[in-house]
Amino acid sequence: MKSPRINVLLPWTHNCGIMIYWLRIDKELKKYQKTNIIKNTSTASMNPFYFISLANKAKKCDLLHIQHNYNVFGSFLGKFNSTFAWLFYFLLKxxxxxxxxxTLHDIVEPKHLSLLKKIYLKFMNFPVNRFSDKIIVHEANSENTLIRQGFDKNKIVRIPHGITDVEHLLSKTEARKRFNIPNKKTIMLYGWVKKIKQYEKVIDSLEYLDDVQVMILGNPLDEEYYEFLLNYVKEKNVEDKVIFRQNVNTDAIFQWLRCADIVVLPYSRITASGALSDSISAHLPIITSKIPEFAQYEKEWHVVKTADVDSPKKLADTIKNVLKNPHQLDKHLIKFIKHNNRDVIARRTKKLYEEVLNE
Structure with missing residues (x-):
């Protein structure tokens, strides 16, 4: 029997989180299913002929798996995204x-949007809902958000983000020595640096924390916000307590993460967090904000501690508590990795491919 041809459309830009995510999954998926990567190298292009050509190339298969974000089908002035999503999806079918x-990697909750933005969100979502046979989300909250927006619930499938099961992890002392980081208690803020991550909340908590340092590990996705953080650290007079590191080798990311005693994710909004997944892989205690996307990890798996990040004192108290009991989450982290490692996710992905092809 002839094996099906499966293409995966992947945004292919420098340090793209979706690209890195999928290449990790694909490494495991290759054991069970061959796929062909179609590279979307000009995600922000305003040339419709680029997306016409991309659609014609991508559709030469039995099944196309699209790794979707609202900014991968053209962006007009950086404000009007998914400009050519309609054209692309229509030409596919x-x-x-x-x-x-x-796979929807970014899901927007519309209740806080203006009327105009709500209408535009529906415009961006329509071709995905209309022309997809199945839609993958990573979280239960994402599934519920899509259903409230009118997506066909029978199309939605939840497959977790996937966790790397790292075999050999450095000790904190070894990691800090390798990267020339002072050997003291370290709070890690990790991932793309952008405003919704609210890193200033952790900087504020330093007022109530002694003998700790903060490492901000990641490249700026928002240059203005990164500049704000640099100035904020100076204003708060904590330059000796905050370390900024950019452009680290992604192949060594788990070694870098092991510099930390704790990871804090004080985000105001998120859909799926690669930073959370990598921090779990590094077996680190994690504190998050109380947004629903993180709260479910505390409720269902006990792999994070949520905190009131709007109160510097309360956040500091939670950090102190976790630093005093750094292994309280260990058994839960190990269980979570067992049930959500990338091999498990690859097998679930292959099963979904088979189901869709047989429909």
């Missing part, structure tokens, strides 16, 4: 096309 699975 007409006059004849493959089965389509879309």
């Amino acid at each position: 007409f006059p004849k096309g493959p089965k389509v699975i879309t």
Whole structure:
């Protein structure tokens, strides 16, 4: 029997989180299913012929798996995203096309949007809902958000982000020595640096914390916010307590993470967090804000501690408590990795491919 041809459309830009995520999954998936990566190298292009050509190339398969973000199908002035999503999805299916699975990596909760933005969100979502045979989300909250927005609930499938099961982890002392980081209690803020991550909340908590340092590990996705943080650290007079590191080798990311005693994710909004997944892989205690996307990890798996990040004192108290009991989450982290490692996710992905192809 001829094996099906499966293409994966992947944004292919420097240090793209979705690209890094999928390449990790694909490494495991190759053991069970061959796929062909179609590189979307000009995600912000305003040339419709680029996306026409991309659609014609991507559709030459039995099943196309699209790794979706709102800014991968053209962006007008950096404000109007998914400009050519309608065109792309339509050309996939007409006059004849493959089965389509879309993984939604960014899901927007519309209740706080203006009327105009709500209308535009529906415009961006329509081709995904209309032309996808299945839609993958990573979290239960994401599934509920899509259903409230009118997505077909029978199309939605939840497959977790996936965790790397790292075999050999450095000790904190070894990691700090390797990267020339002072050997003291370290709070890690890790991932793309952007405003919704609210790193200033952790900087504020330093007023109530002794003998600790903060490491901000990641490249700026928002240059203005990064500059704000640099100035904020100076204003608070904590330059001796905050370390900034950019452009680290992604192949060594788990070694870098092991410099930390604790990871704090004080975000105001998130869909799926690669920083959370990598921190779990590094077997680190994690404190998060109380947003629903993080709260479910505390409720269902006990792999994070949520905190009131809007109160510097309360956040500091939670940090102190976790630093005093750094191994309280260990058994839960190990269990979570067992049930959500990338091999498990690869097998679930292959099963979904088979189901869609047989429909």
